[in-house]
Amino acid sequence: MLTVKNMIVFGSVIVIAVVLQVILILVGKVDSPAEAAVDFTKAYFMLDGASMSERLCAEIVEDKESDVVDEYLNRVAEQARSMGFSQSYMRNQLSHVHTEIQMADEKSARVRITGKRLRSINPVFAIIGKLFSLIQSHQVDVTLTLLKEDDQWKVCSKPFLLSEI
Numbered sequence: 001m002l003t004v005k006n007m008i009v010f011g012s013v014i015v016i017a018v019v020l021q022v023i024l025i026l027v028g029k030v031d032s033p034a035e036a037a038v039d040f041t042k043a044y045f046m047l048d049g050a051s052m053s054e055r056l057c058a059e060i061v062e063d064k065e066s067d068v069v070d071e072y073l074n075r076v077a078e079q080a081r082s083m084g085f086s087q088s089y090m091r092n093q094l095s096h097v098h099t100e101i102q103m104a105d106e107k108s109a110r111v112r113i114t115g116k117r118l119r120s121i122n123p124v125f126a127i128i129g130k131l132f133s134l135i136q137s138h139q140v141d142v143t144l145t146l147l148k149e150d151d152q153w154k155v156c157s158k159p160f161l162l163s164e165i
Helices: 004-028 033-045 049-055 068-082 123-131 160-164
Strands: 092-104 108-119 137-149 152-155
Touching: 033 049, 033 092, 033 108, 033 137, 033 152, 049 068, 049 152, 092 137, 108 123
Parallel strands: none
Antiparallel strands: 092 108, 108 137, 137 152
16 A cells, blocks of 8 residues: 555656656757758748758858748749649658768768658648548659758758759
């Protein structure tokens, strides 16, 4: 039978274990070039401008002549309108992602990302589209150049269609 003292000790152990798990998860999250490349690629295909800007290096983001992320998003919105859709129709979900770090040192890396992208108007569309083979998948195979800025890996090449801007 559990006494009050045993219940307090047991509860304290549980609370300490949960707190330690949270601390280990937060401390264990180390930024890697592969993680940064995948984060950027997912944001790019989901048309998430804020997340894309976070993962682009300062040289690209702080370009005074043009805002490549906004220009890209505007061009995608224009393309969607010309097809009779809203911008959300152009979003894609990245799946089956594989990364390969081709060259890395302390401050720079090249990461090759391969995978598939599927149209992702909303999460339900993606699930139903996969189940009934309603949506077409497209191969993704790109190599991104990353540099370490302020202890965080950033994409420093103009990837995908951003290079056309």
